[in-house]
Amino acid sequence: MRCAEGIEVRDLDECYINIDPIQVGGRLTVDAMKAVIAYGDGYSVCDHCRKPFRLDHIKTPPIDRFHRELAAFIGMEEARVVPGARRGFSAVTGTYVGKGDPVLLTTLSHYTEVLAVESVGGVIREIPAELGHNITADAAAMTIESVLREFGRAPSLLMIDHIDYQYGNVHDVQGVARVAHQYDIPVLYNGAYSVGILPVDGRDLGVDFVVGSGHKSMAAPAPSGVLATSKERSTELFRTTTAKxxxxxxTFGIKEVMLLGCTLMGVTLIGMMASFPAVRERVGHWDEEIANGRRVVEALQRIEGTKVVSELPRKHTLTRIDTSGSFDRVAKTHKKRGFFLSSALKELGIAGTIPGATKVWKFNTYGMTSRQAEYTANAFLAIAEENKIPVSS
Amino acid sequence: MRCAEGIEVRDLDECYINIDPIQVGGRLTVDAMKAVIAYGDGYSVCDHCRKPFRLDHIKTPPIDRFHRELAAFIGMEEARVVPGARRGFSAVTGTYVGKGDPVLLTTLSHYTEVLAVESVGGVIREIPAELGHNITADAAAMTIESVLREFGRAPSLLMIDHIDYQYGNVHDVQGVARVAHQYDIPVLYNGAYSVGILPVDGRDLGVDFVVGSGHKSMAAPAPSGVLATSKERSTELFRTTTAKxxxxxxTFGIKEVMLLGCTLMGVTLIGMMASFPAVRERVGHWDEEIANGRRVVEALQRIEGTKVVSELPRKHTLTRIDTSGSFDRVAKTHKKRGFFLSSALKELGIAGTIPGATKVWKFNTYGMTSRQAEYTANAFLAIAEENKIPVSS
Known part of the structure; x- marks a missing residue:
């Protein structure tokens, strides 16, 4: 069935249990869906835009209040919405990173951080992950020292992913931030896999900037996200235009330079706002999400030859798995080759894996009910047994 | 009626004739509305993202084809979608403008162009509008010469709005571009009020970059837009990452630095795509839109003391009007003061004017039927007569 010329209706999340690594935290709530329908048109949130003519000052719908609540939700002073987390990174690198300036990322940093640094001509130096794929304060300290020797000055910025996109591991943001601040290096917290699905308090973590993704983890349409900071940094990051x-x-009033004025003037913002009460509530159930994730991981561990590449026990619902010794062996002789796995999963009502991937791949159990987690765990076991892979009890 | 906690259902475009200057070209088509419902979830267009993992290469939904058709539609070689026209400006300034570089705007340039230059430290010089608020090739030539004297070098970039936001006047882009190219200055065409509502051919205009706004003129959700360029410039503007x-x-494959990788991964893009067949068709009816606009303008001209500040005859549906000598006189003694006008219009089913504005204000008739235009024209006349302002026949 088509919803428009050449565009098939999308019903993946209606018809399947979706375990796509990037999609599960961005599915809309029912309220967001309703709001999206009411506010689909272009500049739909601007009906009541009055002086000083800035998105975060609009009172109807209550965008101003949402901004205050959003900042409080992540433990920061000032928050703005942005078209995706990457635009938050870019606003920060555009403010703090000059051409040739060293910037610390980690060996597990997301590619959008790399681009945000590259776009302003910064020079990337990586903090190495320790054995087990974890970023530690010690490694951060050593890398800062090494940058000092190489560049004769401290990095202009340090960016750290609380949860990395590769392993879904949890990193010591607090420790890393403490070390960075000893060198007066501002710290950007990438919460693309945390803000909106687990409790985050930027003040407690001691970071200068918190970035979150609406479409990745806040049940919002794309592109959307949040960029928040402290009172002190807000005058730099959210500086208003001085152009005449x-x-x-x-002159152009209080438009903010690095945000290029208003950012999300319609459906994306209203989706974030409509989902917000549910999002604020759901972070309180993170332990249940972890339990569901572990249930699936434990099933996979029972399949002989399967290795969990992410840290154990799992502390996040995104997990990297190596099935070279299990499902990939089947792929070698299966008539569907590597496609047998995604195909078998799909037949069992599970979607979101990359077709053909049977070696190292990722999945995300976020948002499942415990029944769905049990069903998914059993599905993996059934596929293993059907293909004669030994399963331990 | 609320669609979510604290958020009233928006029914402005269902219940009123909307003449808001910025909203009328961004109302969704029915197909876009249906597509938005099907693709509301975060990363909804990424189900079938495969190597080389870039938005404009996705085949299902047909995003790759859409990009090619979009480029052809505006007469350019390469097109990308961006989160709003301003992000298109910013990608261009980020590529071509260094700190201290002179950039030519005009005295009628939109504020987002100013911010895009300010964000990279460029220095703005304005091409003055001639009497009647028009930007001419002669004025551009003189300003370029003046920049050469002041900076000892040509501007790094020239940005020109085909239709300016203040008067809705049509400017001589072709002439200005020809002059700019004599000095090897790249030219950015701001089509926020043109791309998607009237025919635009970047090749014919002789410009290097065409920027359009999805939520302003392409019947798409916000934030969305298009950034297009020539084959030659595309290797600079859409350069892929070289970071290692x-x-x-x-390394990060073919992700494009100035776009920060993928841009519109869900509802915004699908809205643009679903509206595109209708948008491509509607630009062919621009003469009817002009006729509707003129009908309203002519009625306003009949109201004594009312001046049309935009150029005449009108060549665009966005018009600036000075009612200091008509409606504002009424406001001085009316019990609702300046609010009487928007209030009277609203009672007649017309929305989108700023409450309280009776001196200089703007309206946009785009998207009306001829019956609605006639109704709107008569509504203004009726309000004038009701308030004893003489109306000529």
Whole structure:
């Protein structure tokens, strides 16, 4: 069935248990869906935009209040919405990173952080992950020292992913931030896999900037996200325009330079807002999510030859798995080759894996009910047994 | 009626004739509405993202084809979708403008162009509008010469709005671009009020970059837009990452630096795509839109003391009007003061004017039927007569 010319209706999340690594935290709530329908049109949230003409000052719908609540939710002073986490990174690198400036990322940093640094001509140095794929304060300290020797100055910025996209491991943000601050290095916290699905308190973590993704973890349409900071840094990051044009002598009020004025003027923002009460509530159930994730991981561990590459026990629902010694062996002789796995899963009502992937791959159990987790765990076991892979009890 | 906690259902475009200057071209088509419902979830267009893992290469839904058709639609070689026109400006300034570089805007340039220059430290010089608020090739030439004298070098970039936001006047892009190219200055065409509502051919105009706004003029959700360029410029503007991280030695494929990788991964893009067949068709009816606009303008001209500040005859549906000598006189003694006008319009089913504005204000008739245009024209006349303002026949 098509919803428009050439566009098939999307019903993946209606018809399947979705375990796609990036999609599960961004599915809309029912309220968001309703709001999206009501606010689909372009500049739909601007009906009541009055002086000083800035998105976060609009009172109807209550965008101003949402901004305050959003900042409080993640333990920061000032928050703005942005078109995706990457635009948050970019606003920060655009403010703090000059051409040739060293910037610390980690060996597990997301590619969008790399691009945000590259776009302003910064030089990337990585903090190495320790054995077990964890970023530690010690490794951060050593890398800062090494940058000092190489560049004769401290990095302009340090960016750290609380949960990395590769392993879904939890990293010591607090420890890393403490070390960075000893060198006066501002710290950006990438919460793409945390803000909106687990409790995050930027003040407690001691970071200068918190970035979250609406479409990845806040049950919001794409592109959306949040960029928040402290009172002190907000005057730098959210600086208002000082431009005065030379002939018309125009000035532009309190528009913020690095945000390029208003950011999400319609459906994306209203989706974030409508989901927010549910999002604020759901972070309190993170332990249940972890339990569901572990249930699936434990089933996979029972399949002979399967290795969990992520840290154990699992502390996040995103998990990297190596099935070279199990499902990939089957793929070698199966008539569907590597496609047998995604195909078998799909037949059992489970979607979101990359077709053909049977070696190292990822899945995310976020948002499942415990029954769905049990069903998914059993599905993996059934596929193993059907293909004669030994399963331990 | 609320669609979510604290959020009233928006029914402005269902219940009123909307003449808001910025909203009328961004109302969704029925197909876009259906697609938005099907693709509301976060990363909804990424189900079938495969190597080389970039938004504009996705085949299902047909995002790759859409990109090609979009480029052809505006007469350029390469097109990308961006989160709003401003992000298109910013990708261009980020590529071509260094700190201290002079950039030509005009005295009628939109504020987002100013911010895009300010964000990279460029220095703005304005091309003055001639009497009647028009930007001419002669004025561009003189300003370029003046920049050469002041900076000892040509501007790094020239940005021109085909239709300006203040008067809705049509400017001589072709002439200005020809002059700019004599000095090897790349030209950015701001089509926020043109791409998607009237025919635009970047090749014919002789510009290097075409930027359009999805939520302003392409019947798409916010934030969305298009950034297109020539084959030659595309290797600069859409350059792919060359970053290789120092420890993990990661590279990042063909992700484009100035776009920060993928841009519109869900509802915004699908909205643009679903509306596109209708958008492509509707630009062919621009003459009817102009006729509707003129009908309303002519009625306003009949109201004594009312001045049309935009150029005449009107060539665009966005018009600036000065009612200081008509409606504002009424406001001085009316019990609702300046609010009487928006209030009277609303009672007649017309929305989108700023409450309280009776001096200089703007409206946009885009998207009306001819019956609605006639109704709107008569509504203004009726309000004038009701308030004893003489109306000529």
């Amino acid at each position: 044009t030379d002939l018309s002598l125009r | 991280t120092d420890l993990s030695l990661r």
